[in-house]
Each structure stands twice: as C-alpha cells, then as structure tokens.
Amino acid sequence: MKISASVLRVTAGVAAVLTAFPAKSQTVSDYLERIAAVDDSGPMLNAVLAINPDAAKEEAAARKISGPLAGKPVLIKDNIEMAGPLATTAGSLALKDNVTGRDAPLVTRLRKAGVVILGKTNLSEWANIRSSSSSSGWSAVGGQTRNPHAIDRTPCGSSSGSGSAIAAGLAWAAIGTETDGFITCPASVNGIVGFKPTVGMVSRTHVVPISHSQDTAGPMTRSVADAALLMNALAGGDAADAATAEADKYKTDFTAGLTTASLKGVRLGVMRKAAGSHPALLALFDKALLDLKAAGAELVEIDFTAPPEMGRDEFTVLLYELREDLGAYLRSLPGPGLPRSLGDLIAFNKATPAELRWFGQDIFEQAETATDRATYEKARANSLRLAGPEGIDRLLQENRVAFLVAPTEGPAWPIDLVLGDHFVGVGAGNLAAIAGYPHLTVPMGAVEGLPIGLSFMGPKWKDAAVLAAGAAYERARTTAIPASGLKRWGE
Template sequence: MCLLRSALLAAASLTALPAQGQSVADYLARIAQVDDSGPTLNAVLAVNPDAAKDEAAASKAGGPLAGKALLIKDNIEMAGPLSTTAGSLALKDSVTGRDAPLVARLRKAGAVILGKTNLSEWANIRSSSSSSGWSAVGGQTKNPHALDRTPCGSSSGSGAAIAAGLAWAAIGTETDGSITCPASVSGIVGFKPTVGMVSRTHVVPISHSQDTAGPMTRSVADAALLMNALAGRDPADSATAEADKRKTDFTAGLATASLKGVRLGVMRKQAGSHPALLALFDKALADLKAAGAELVEISFEPAEQMGRDEFAVLLYELREDMGTYLRSLPAKAGPKSLADLIAFNKAHPEELRWFGQDVFEQAEATTDKAAYEAARANSLKLAGADGIDKLLKDNRVSFLIAPTEGPAWPIDLVLGDHFVGVGAGTLAAIAGYPHLTVPMGAVEGLPIGLSFMGAKWDDARTLAAGAAYERARTAAVPVPGFKRWGE
C-alpha cells in the first residue's frame, strides 16, 4: 500500500508542472526527475555547470529577465564549457568559447542559460527520411504528452522541455517549421519572428534567407518578454540592418490587446480533413468571433513551384553557409565543409544507422548560382508578394490563421516522419514573415496549435493577436501525462 501511494505521488509530481520563476536548483531537479530518469525525455543535451553561479550574479545585477532560467537549442553557441554540436558527433568537441550575440543579449537582460536542448540533427536537413528529434549525440527526444509520439522538430528538445517544465523558457531556431511544429505538438507557444529581427551569428546555419531564432514558452507574454531581449541589430548579420528601428516593446499593451474589429483570414484548405481537428478549429474560430474578430474565409492553394524552389534555395545555401560557419570555428581540426561532414558520416556508421544523408549529398552537388538566384527570387515572390502580402491586401485582413500542424504521429526511426500536410507555415518561412503558434486544445490528448501569420516586421501585432486569443480560448489545453499514447 505504501509502495502504491508512493507511485501515485511520483506520478502526480510529474504531471503537476512547476510554477514559473523556479530557481536553477529546482529546474535541475526537474531535469533529473523527468529527463534523465523516469520518462527519460532526452530533451536536454547538457546542463551548464556554471548555471548556479550565473543565477546569483544575474539576480544581483537585475534586468527584465533577472534570474530566469533558459534552455537554448544546441545549434546556438554559448561561452563556457559546453559544446555546440547541432546534434552531430562531428562537432561533439566543438567548444567555441564565444556567445552568439542573441545569447549575449539574453545574458545582458539577466537570463541564466541553464543548458542545451536536443534537436533533430543538423536541424533536420541531413536526410529526407529522418525522425524528428533524433540526433547521434542526444538520441531520440520524446513528446511529454505521448512518449511514443513525435516531438516534431527541429527544435524538438526546446519544445518538449518547456512542455515538461524543465525551464522557464527555451530558444529554438527555424528554417521552415522548426519552432512552430514542436511548439504545436508540445502544447506551448512558439514564435518565429521576422527574419532579420534576431541575429544569426554563431548559430549553426541552413539558410541565410530563412533561418531565425525565436522563443518557445508557456505563454505569449513570456515570448514577448524574450523578444524584447532578443531583437536588435548585429553588425555581423546584414539581415538585421533594420532591426533596431523595427523592434519595439513587444509586451506593451499585450495584457489588454483586443481582437474587436480585427479581420482574420481563415485558411480552411490548410486545416486538413480530420473531423476532430476541424471541430477543434471551429471551436477556436467561435472563440475568436466571440472576442470580436471578423472572420474572412480565404481560398488558397500554394503554387507547386514555391516548395520546389524553396528546396533548391536550401540546398545551395546549406553548402555555402555551412562551409562558412565551419571555417569560422576556432579549432584548427574538425570539418571545414559540407563535404567533410558527408565524409565524417560515412566513416561513423552510428550516424547513419537510422537514416542517410541524401539531402547533404544533394546540397553538395548544388552549385549553379544562377539557378539558385532564380529559385530564391521566385519562391520569395510566391510566398511574399504573391502569397501573404496579396492575401492580406485582397481580403483586407490583418493576419492569416490556420491550425499549425496535425496531431503528433508515432515516432518511427525506421521509416521516418509522417507529416500530414496541415498548416500554412511554409509561406511565412519562405517570406521571412512572423509566425506565432498558440495552443488551441487537443485531439485525443495530442496538442494542436493555432497559427497567426502577419506581414513583414508586424511581429508586435502578431504577438498581441495571439495574446488576445489566448485569453479568449475556451478549449482545455492538455497537461503532459508522461505516458505512451492511450495509456
């Protein structure tokens, strides 16, 4: 009887998420409880041994994020003893000794970097049949809502960690869906800002056209608070040239933001066909309408060339940008090009056990600059000027909304991911426009997010719209059960 009571108490402590603003010691205990043992989420790759010391200094110095414990995705560099691996054994010893500018900005605001999160290796650009959340360094990240189902990716560990209460917030990165998908299936808030709002220097790249870092949190208000610290110009990143004049106080007016009279473009065709998901979307639409929003039905079909040309851009920029990054690393030894990474993987079969590197190999062979430039111009036009911009203007709406992604699918290391084609986030990814996902409920206990996509540099208003919906939402948001689905 005592053993049974003990087991019940342990289970209750797992599902009762810690209050926000816990100490470093509290979060480390939580990581030990659910990430290193128990459900063994594999969300946290490494803990910062200086976190407690940093907490004391940050609390004393003050700042808008004073003492708040953050986890950062392990493709973002931080000064100290931790490697920045991108999940690959090729970089397992890559201790650069430098803070990415975004990390320096967080520290200046008083944040404490608790550690690094697992991710889909190389931000899910190595293979066309990968399993989101798997890396050779960290293994397979699990979804705390259903341990046998995907955490999505590539910011898999960041999403799972915040859903499980392992930190106050996390930083993810996105090229196309890598913040918003894991946030959606983990039942948290994820924000992909306008590309150029946040520095990408000392972040392992895929594409300078589409890459950005962004917050993953338990509320829109927390995401906005993080954006206050993250946003700003970096002289080493030309994309951020306008950031200082475009940034604002992202938290201003958030608590009273209203949807009254706000016209929202409803992307029905991007909601899929699952009856339970459609019913949940309808409930969210009813909540938005009750909050005063005007709903405008939009019919949109993306041009086939958009995705084709996006992929061509990612292949070309991956080879170029990855080589530039690897050659910037302080260590003389180690890979210096994408070709070196391909050779490393071939020499280390543990890297290729579950899936190959066909995308790496395609990227290495993609060298036609003129074709790349044409593909970038066309994909940007289709997603931006002829995509989001045109939809907003023609329908006189402020934002586009749709479910972010479908329910989390089973983890399948043998066959890879099973994306279901729900959502329209690729438009915002290619165009480089803001994309916010806010929990809107669940299908069979599996979280679903609602996407808000706005115009370029309209980040603050996008966050405000999400905050207003967050207050108006009537659907229950699930709490992680730390069990396999259906148990």
C-alpha cells in the same frame, strides 16, 4: 552528454500522466531536479542535451540585475553557441568537440537581461536537413527526444528538445531556431507557444546555419507574454549579420499593450484548406474560430492553395545555401580537427556508423552538388515572390485582413526511426518561412490528448502585432489545453 540511438519500445500503457508543473519551481536547482527526474530517468525525454555547469553562478550574478528576465533559467538549442565548456554540436558527432568559447550575440543579449543559460537542448540533427527520411528529434549526440504528452510520439523538429523541455517544465523557457516549421511545429505538438520572428529581427551570428534567407531564432514558452518578454531581449541589430540592418528600426517593447490587446473589429483570414481533413482537428479549428469571433474578430474565408513551384524552389534555395552557409560557418570555427565543409561532413558520416544507423544523408549529398548560382537566384526570387508579395501580402491586401490563421500542424505522429517522419500536411507556415515573415503558434486544444496549435501570420516586421493578436486569442480561448508538465515518474 547522453548518447543513445536505441529504438523506442514504448507501449500505450507506459505513457506518462500529465500535470501542471508547480509555479514555485523557478530556480536553477528546482529545474535541475526536474531534469534529473523526467529527462535523465523515468520517462527519459532526452530533451536536455547538456547542463551548463556555471548555471548556479550565473543565477547568483543575475540577482544583481534588475528587470523581468533576471534570474529566469532558459535552455538554448544546441546549434546556438555559448561561451563556456559546452560544445555546440548541432547534434552531430562531427562537432562533439566544437567548444568555441564565444557567445552568439543573441545569447549575449539574454545574459545582459539577466537570463540564466541552464543548458543545451537536443535537436533533430543538423536541424533536420540531412535526410529526407529522418526521425524528428533524433541526433547521434542526444538520441531520440520524446513528446511529454505521449512519449511514443514525435516532438517534431528541429527544435525538438526545446519544445519537449518547456512542455515538461524543465526550464522557464527555451530558444529554438527555424528555417521552415522548426519552431512552430515542435511548439504546436508539445502544446506550448512558439514564435518565429521576422527574419532579420534576431541575429544569426554563431548559430549553425542552413539558410541565410530563412533562418531565425525565436522563443518557445508557456505563454505569449513570456515569448514577448524574451523578444525584448533577443531583438536588435548585429553588424555581423546583414539581415538585421533594420532590426533596431522595428524593435519595440513587444510586451506593450499585450494584456489589453483586443480582436474586436480585427479581420482575420481563415485558411480553411490548410486545416486538412481530420474530423477532430477540423472540429477543434472551428471551436477556435468561434472563440475568435466571440472576441470580436471578423472572420474572412480565404481560398488559397500554395503553388507547387513555391516548395520546389524553396528546396533548391535550401540546398544551395546549406552548402554555402554551412561551409562558411565550419571554416570560421576556432578549434582544430573540425570539419571545414559540407563535403567533410559527408565523409565523416560515411566513416561513422553511429551517424548513419537509422537514416542516410541524401539531402547533404544533393546540396553538395547544388553549385549553379543562376538556378539558385532564380529559385529564390520565385519562391520569395510566391510566398511574400503574391502570397501573404496579396492575401492580406485583397481580403482586407490583418492576419492569417490556420492550424499549425496535425497531431503528433508515432516516432519511427525505421521509416522516418509521417507529416500530415496540415498548416500554412511555409508561406511565412519562405517570405521571412512573423509566425506565432498558440495552443488551441488537443485531439485525443495530443496538442494542436493555432497559427497567426502577418506582414514583415509586424512582430508585435502578431504577438498581440495571439495574446488576445489566448485570453479568449475556451478550449481546455492539455497539462504541460510530467509528474515525477511513479507519482
């Protein structure tokens, strides 16, 4: 594992030139060569945390499996367990020895489909829930992940390594996880596709948790079709995860009809207020809307501003569930000498200078005192109501639209380990995150070479329909998309 916590000292002239990664490079050895060239050396993206030493053997075994995913090398975020010698660290030195010897059910599903687990990706430590002044993409285990489009800029978080790796051509696809923006933001700023499924469509068992109300895993890929293909493997019920009780009822062939999906006559709700005020971003969004209209969509302007209490109550929920859910996960770990509670983690961090070198753990400390269940239950009911029934559901019904569209996030901001992230407040994805509804981001262009995604959000369990809408836009898009792979350093 690469361990680095040095401040990035990158000048504008060091930014790498982007080019398409050769389509022929699909094997484990090809991707390992690529990782060595641009992740471990050269620009040193720090996207891949650890390589699966059995990847080549898995690739050989996958040749005996038929199906479109057989032999595809995929990276998984390092808060997802996999059997073998690799630890599941969530980026924390407290879990550097957390070798559980078990596959998360979602990994079991991928393996059954013939997917080759290439390795683990870096992430924002503890999925960006430790500190209010953190730098996305930094972990004590993996150091700072960089955005391959501009290596002095953020890859966003918390699925930072997954987003950066696919943009740089380090694997065929990756799996990220989301609580609120953790798949969609890194997908957007790295110029790739990211899909957050309906909460409960994909098992969360043996995935380091934040919130059982909002957590989910999902695909991060180069195309909507690839994301749908991965969803065919990922989706399904798990007896150990109550949220998935209805998953098999709603699971479908997510690739069916994708190549012919049309936006003709589809009414789309345009969330203009979620686009911010940056002139270049607004112009890009307007161009995407023109593409949607040219594809036959009917655009309906929606005047909506999320009530402040929705975000306030979401934070109350995350604090309470973090303490409860993470504590339960830690107590379930089979290895000796591991932390067993959030309190144990707080104590470990205080005793480990490398953990608190750049920012603290104020959110952890708030969560440790969030013990009032009545307050939590009231906050969950209210935030869910505002995001779901009175949020997405009401907006869809009252405006007679099928989906909501908005920019996913603004341009990637400069990495700042001293002052932390500088989110620009663009996007409306927190509605889908809190409600647990599907949210897809598809690249729509760039501002000064920095990618921007277009979000599609829809009703609960309508994952296939959201993917189809995104695929139709992907075909209709006329804006140039930044190349999604680094040249080898020095070429």
